[in-house]
Amino acid sequence: GIQVEQSPPDLILQEGANSTLRCNFSDSVNNLQWFHQNPWGQLINLFYIPSGTKQNGRLSATTVATERYSLLYISSSQTTDSGVYFCAVIANSGYALNFGKGTSLLVTP
Amino acid sequence: GAVVSQHPSWVICKSGTSVKIECRSLDFQATTMFWYRQFPKQSLMLMATSNEGSKATYEQGVEKDKFLINHASLTLSTLTVTSAHPEDSSFYICSATSDSLGYTGELFFGEGSRLTVL
DSSP, X not given: OXXXXXXXXXXXXXXXXXXXXXXXXXXXEEEEEEEEEOTTOOEXXXXXXXXXXXXETTEEEEEEGGGTEEEEEEOSOOGGGOEEEEEEEEETTOSSOEEOOOEEEEEXX | OOOEEEEOSEEEEOTTOOXXXXXXXXXXXXXXXXXXXXXXXXXXXXXXXXXXXXXXXXXXXXOTTTEXXXXXXXXXXXXXXXXXXXXXXXXXXEEEEOTTTOTTSOOEEOOOEEEEEO
């Protein structure tokens, strides 16, 4: 099956700092989503971005499908940004989202 | 975005009992629902895919007789963990999509259900 690798696995930032999270995938995809899992476990949809660039407030994402990677940018980080960020993809040959192992982000005051 | 709701959020049960978890799509008709399982500090692993009115498709290694999935209507899928044991303790989370979005459309997740088996 398709492999999804996220980096870095862990990240500690001071409030106000910027960060970039990366997602590499091993095959062609027709769906790519970024999620934030809050401390209660709920998955919050951040972006549906199989290709191109999108922005939503302090967050933005870019997917370069031909090179099989996606980036999630967090600017001016806040303590409420803490949690685990997951990248998930559906391969062209697949039907369900396959998740990476996530990036655990801690933003300190 | 579309809203998917799960119930219960937390459940504690004794070993050997069965537990049912519900997943509902509140504002759209979910032709397909997916059930995932997440162990502490790990990623989400797909357990099964259910289509309304047909039998669920289970991923390799998932016991279909232990994890019963029913998708009887376009807004409700249920996961029943039968004869639960402590090793079944986990976070179960469902996802839904509709034919109008297609398999490659954006998927939305429920809040998740945390099962603890004593």
